[in-house]
Amino acid sequence: MLHCLNTSGNLAGGEETTISDMTVLQRQKARINFQQFSSSQQFMMVACDSALGEVVANSIKPDPSFGKDTVKKRKAEINNNNSNNSKVDVIVPECDKRIKVSADEEESKTSDQISKGHKNTKANNGTKNNRENSGDTNSKEKLDYIHVRARRGQATDSHSLAERVRREKISERMKYLQDLVPGCNKIAGKAGMLDEIINYVQSLQRQVEFLSMKLAAVNPRLDFNIDELFTKEVFPQNFPTIGMQSDMTNPTYLQFNSSQQLVSSCGGLINNMGIIPPEIGLRRNINIPAASSLPEIFDSSCFTHILPSSSWEGDFQNLHSMDFDQGRSMCFPSQPFTGMVEASNLKMEM
């Protein structure tokens, strides 16, 4: 890297003194950024050319062991050269600005580091250690979020940066939560949103409680015939025509993935018969779990009965399904309310 830079300097400069001056700059650059790719050399050189006059005027002592020095040696030299130091520090950010035009994230990082180094040289010895520490933590943070930059008037130390990032993260998550929790969209304040979220979580927990109570009440034994339900659900996959009825009596199971195939097969069958489009089956799935009113169960039962015993009369079935569908869609809006009433009853009981 260094050699490459030097050779380029050689090509461009020609004169011995200018080369040495350029290498001072280049080496400092290299010290800061080892991973920089060679394409940025052009920018460097442009910057150096513009800065050359100044540096030469300052008369840096020419480098005797050019090209053979290690980076550390060079660094020490730069640090020792106190009169030069400020000048160099001023110049380097300039070339970095130019590099930034090439829009690479690494370079913006280096520019930050350079500015930090600049502060270091100007700061007292006491604060120097602090600065270096903060720089370390900052570089660690930057691995996660490089793009965070302070706007005008905002604090730039690592703590406030981290705090800002944290707050942004939280607000982003809160937005997701807003989407997830119903009725949370209209509330602006954080406290109100938290209130809503708390209420929602509580209601969900209560619902779980209530449902488990209901299950316990409905089933005298603990396993509440799940096996039978499952056998009814699983076996018909091989015999879709038989399975239709049993499956419709437990329509809730249609929602699970294992029975997706069954649904599709049923749908396919139905389609083949030309009776009902599969959407109706899907709609049934959505509706029936919440259904508690008697006529609906009645409806579904007669429907289920008709399907397996159908005498393959397409028109009749179509008519019936249409009626059925309409009735269902009519019934649908009222269902959430009944659910709510149940929930409130539960609360009263609890």
Added chain:
Amino acid sequence: MRNLSSLKQEFLKRWIKGLRKYNSQKKDMNLLERKKAIKLSADLAMASTKDKTTLWRKAFIANTSTNIDEQDISTSPSQKQKKIAKKNLTNSCRLYRKTIIGSRKISRRNRVKERVDASFIATKLVKKRTRTLKSLLPGGKFMDDACLVDETLDYIQSLKAQVEVMRCLVTASELFINPPIIDFII
């Protein structure tokens, strides 16, 4: 994020497994016991379907394991005592804080005071809510704010899935026990 239906399916499987285990352990239970068993198994199943990285899952499993180990009756008095002690502590803290704030208020001008009061009240409200949310979430005590919001998201989603599955099962079992009349032929 996993598919919701696959999550539900997984949850149902685990739940039934847990219920079977309970059933094999104990035959005759009264209503409350049954309810408790059902709820516990459902919660555990939900927790176990989650990824291992989520915090509330870990906390929940740890909590339930400790609860099962200890008897409820033996732990409750000590918990009460602890709570009382905590209350006393917090009360004294509040008093202390109030005195500090009061002294600060006096030293400031009116307008500034009002503004500071408003922001202070807002932050206080938010803090209070966060505390309650933390108490709601399993293992919420050990989470920081960013983590808390994340976990709440996760928790709400899983709770939703759980509620849906349970509701389905309730209606299914109801239908199973009181089978609808199917002699009706048009």
